[in-house]
Amino acid sequence: MQLIFLGTGTSQGVPMIAQNADAPIDMANPKNWRTRSSVHVVMDGLHIQVDAAQEMRLQCIREKIPAIDLFILTHGHADHILGMDDLRRYCDLKGGSALPVYSTVEALERVRAIFPYAVREKPISNGYPAFSLHEMPARMELEQGTIEATPLPHGQVETIGLVFTEKSSGARLAYYTDCAEITPVAEELARGADVAVLDALRPREHPTHMNTAKALAAAERIKAKNTFFTHMTYDIDYESSSKSLPTNVYYAWDGLRIDI
């Protein structure tokens, strides 16, 4: 299984527009330039895209993403949904068939509201997107492995937490972005995974995201072999903030690739 971090930033990106020059982050370090969060997972050749940030096109060009077979929207917030129009290129590459889109009932409503022209079995014409919408099941059985889903609290909405298990290798990856906490069910599902990716917004508390301390506590309970933090603000400076992380816990960065 391969995990590619397309983006690792919070909803405003890093740096944000008109960021204070005295923000405690070294913008000379490319690892501190964060586009909005999403990941691409390759499970035994199957290309799964999780979320589509505003920078979707630039991310896919940068990482040379050749195909998307399956799209999962974790929740309907702007920084995860607004890049979905760019999925049209992958519809073209599939020969004009609809891309399967999985999400919550609530987030699928947002897809219908924002991209009404794309909710159809065939694109309007070449160059248009087409999405076939499906409610995310608790467990998706695929030829290449399984994808398990569990709801995570995120303020007014629920985010889908995802655990991927590749059939051929047994590799396990948990992707838990945008959540105020990890539920006991989610914790159990991810326990002992090879890689866990956790929302870790910033050191200060936030009502709908885990801060660094909560993410560290969750990492400690989940006990993945390696844990990567994502969805960070400009309060996290890669070099200096990494020094206070325990062994096997890391800040992810845009373009980081992990073979699991």
Ligand SMILES: [Zn+2]
């Ligand atoms: Zn977000």
Ligand SMILES: [Zn+2]
């Ligand atoms: Zn969100």
